[in-house]
Amino acid sequence: MSGQLSVIGLGPGDLAAMTAEAGSALKTAHAIYGYAGYLDRLAPQSGQRRFASGNGEEEARAAAALAHAAAGADVALVSGGDPGVFAMAAAVCEQIDTGPEAWRALKVTIVPGVTAMLAVAARVGAPLGHDFCAVSLSDNLKPWSVVERRLDAAAAAGFVLALYNPISRARPWQLGVAVERLRRHLPETTPVVFGRAIGRPDERVIVTTLQAADPAAADMATLIIVGCAQTRLVTRADQAPLVYTPRSFAPVSG
């Protein structure tokens, strides 16, 4: 019997934002591996074993799921959002690249999902409506100087920025430094969006400006979108404003 591994994107939090394909892959699995917080979202299913692990244990989790699949089981490994964006798919590929030869023979399926920047963008309008970059502010696995160089390059070239992993207990100052740095490139009025837990009871979305953006408003689960010079706000009487980046490069008049 030959096993297989599915690396599954659960979407931003509300399971209604998960794809049908992801739901099917979860149902047929003998075992599910994942960060405890993600496993808690899934209804238990008889005959299905669960292996919860903590944040920061990505390597060990990927290796354990691969070893289990190599032993013949149909194994699911879940990620929040999309597994390919700052999540488990790269960790699995790294383990296959450097692990036992048998892991290269395994059938591995990546099931995409709605990543956080798409969910946050959808809540406020279309801030990613034109060219954009996704940058992780974590300097656990890359030097901070690389983060700064990328922020500078992206903002100077007019990309909208989606900032993942903005802050954590172990990385308390990086977001503040990043915001300071972006202020050198962009107008004070540039729209900034903080979004977390989209679709969940603790959802919170803040629309502010680069000048007023407060790093303390972010936590580990927050995704931040920083607009470009063209990004616009549309005020509405009884609703939150829309934030969008026009499809054309020239600023929309008004």
Add this chain to the structure above:
Amino acid sequence: MSGQLSVIGLGPGDLAAMTAEAGSALKTAHAIYGYAGYLDRLAPQSGQRRFASGNGEEEARAAAALAHAAAGADVALVSGGDPGVFAMAAAVCEQIDTGPEAWRALKVTIVPGVTAMLAVAARVGAPLGHDFCAVSLSDNLKPWSVVERRLDAAAAAGFVLALYNPISRARPWQLGVAVERLRRHLPETTPVVFGRAIGRPDERVIVTTLQAADPAAADMATLIIVGCAQTRLVTRADQAPLVYTPRSFAPVSG
């Protein structure tokens, strides 16, 4: 009676890659607007009117859907992939920004979906496993010089690139020029992925290198991922290679 507009992402093509939330919004709509090719994917539903339009008619389509919703209907406007990524959500926001005051009072919901770069990335591994940019190669709405400046900035700063709208009958040379330009910044062996119609019968995925990348392999529906210097290929005996970008900045040995 007050109408509403839902701007819905259908995902990459196979409806199994659509979210449950998108499916529900489609079911309750009185009318569905969209590019004819997207409407054709949806099963007809009695009592639901359909308004198909051609490619390039985004403004008129957005305005028509808004006008219909303002008249009191529950209207759906569908997009391939995610509506917020080079798709209909920005067109709708533009129309609300510049259109009749009544449109600002409408309830507008954006339902996110799996955008093409996530679907293509999932098919080959995790090429977007680290910082990346999404760039539209279309110079219909922005000067080509802006596209070039962004490609240069992104590649020089080490971002992986997802290229949307790479080519069309009216834009035959842009992709070739873009690839030439990226060759100045990146090693010849940099992995490049061409992917189209993921999950559909005419799906095609090509894994190649920057040196060998052939613009003629792309069509209007193709999404191209160009790796960075760290992006790696994992060869496998009886399967296609995996392509991934490690989570850490230093190149993985091997």
